Amino acid sequence: MRVELAQLQYTYPRLARMWSHLERITGGAAAVGGLGTRGPGETQLETDRRLVRNRVSELQREIRAIQARKTRQVADRTRRHFTVCIVGYTNAGKSTLFNTLTGAGTYADDKLFATLDTKTRAWKLERGTEVMLSDTVGFVRDLPHHLVASFRATLEEAVHADLLLHVLDVGHPHARQQFDSVHHVLDEIGAKGKPEILLLNKIDTPPAADAFHEWRALYDTSIPISARTGRGLERLCEAVYRAVKGRQVDVTLECGVTNGRLISFIESATRVRDREFIDGTARFDVTIGRELLDDLRRNKAVKIIE
Ligand SMILES: Nc1nc2c(ncn2[C@@H]2O[C@H](COP(=O)(O)OP(=O)(O)OP(=O)(O)O)[C@@H](O)[C@H]2O)c(=O)[nH]1
Ligand SMILES: [Mg+2]
Incomplete structure (x- = not known):
């Protein structure tokens, strides 16, 4: 549902461009036979917008109700289990890490917002210790304000987590801005100052292999990893294990x-x-x-x- 809402809110401003484009190439014929019935004097664009708007407010209402329930569930789970939440900029490799650690088949893809709903699974560390691990939606810079509420709901896990794993695509040319944006969003959703392990990801690629030393020097508790090949994950498990034991x-x-x-x-x-x-x-x-x-x-x- 949140995915649909985000998509609709994303679509809304684009409808205008799409229709004007279609009208240009078809000379207005595209405005025939669209969604819903058109009121007198209403253009297809207006009809579409109205439909999208209605659906958006309907979804927002439903989400508010679910949100209340979700908050209770998450709070309950947090009291019972040690919870670890994977956060990070979009495309940093969160879902890949989640899959590697839990052996689950979450969708990982090289596109924006591959993950819009959080996923939570049990993650077995060594010595019989088990924690709840959550994958989250990718953080982005300057999140449009109307999207913040929907993202906040999705990020409820991060607010309640005992520990955050911050995945950074350390070889990315904008790694620093992405790192800062993630912290900005964490502040915004009220997850400031949570215990966090910084994971310098994609060290199997040359740019990341070059860049990670510098980051290590700045953040000495950070761990270089490759979510794809599994490099560095034993060290990660060890660090999480220590956090749990504490x-x-x-x-x-x-x-x-x-x-x-x-x-x-x-x-x-x-x-x-x-x-x-x-x-x-x-x-x-x-x-x-x-x-x-x-x-x-x-x-x-x-x-x-x-
Ligand atoms: N080379 C390399 N590629 C990786 C690694 N981890 C992730 N990737 C790739 O990076 C892309 C994004 O990975 P995802 O795991 O979907 O990223 P995400 O952070 O979950 O993205 P969103 O859910 O969209 O926020 C995919 O093409 C992955 O295969 C890694 O350690 N090394
Ligand atoms: Mg993902």
Whole structure:
């Protein structure tokens, strides 16, 4: 839906040019048999515009409703899992990285906005650690204002993420501007100051292989990678693993075996390493996010052994 909205809003100003072009080449005959019924004195262009406008406001209404639900879902997921969000300028290689890391078949293509809706999948790091990884829409410079709302919704993941992976096409002639634009957009959507790992991508290509040293010197925690060949990804996994570990703890949780709701919550919201049921007590050795553990401290039915 957001894709359709963005496309329509993109199309709208272009309709005029398209029609005047068609009219020029066909001498006005193209204005016959277009979309919808034309009101008296309304040109085809006006009809098209009206239809597009109606559809746009309809979509905007629907998106607002979905947006509210989405915010709740994302917030909920964030509390339960460590979430990592891939951000970066359009065409930087975000979807390629997402595919390489998760083995998923997200659409990666050499065209603008190949990804307009976010995708989220589980990403298994070594040692049994799993995080939620999201691919996002490409950031662009000077995003038209009417598009900001639709992009903001898509970028909800970035706002709530525990960690951002900022993919940069480091060999691109405008890498610096692209880098700055991404930070500008992050500020704008309220994701300023999030922990971020800068990924210097496409080092399998000569321009990137040349440029990445300079960037490394400026940002010493950045990691040179090739999303396409997989180079540098072990280092990336290691860095993410360290970030996750900083936010999680291993504890033992105990509750009554008949407390089905609590047990299913523990099973779904934590990573259970071991479980035991003795004499009416359920005992779980878990790895759990610090925030979630703090929530659990308020629950009298669960005993926390640290
Ligand atoms: N040589 C090389 N090409 C890459 C690499 N990573 C991505 N590409 C290419 O760059 C182009 C864009 O990749 P995507 O993964 O679709 O980029 P994106 O950032 O998801 O783009 P949007 O979704 O449009 O914002 C594709 O042609 C990829 O094959 C890489 O490490 N090396
Ligand atoms: Mg993409």
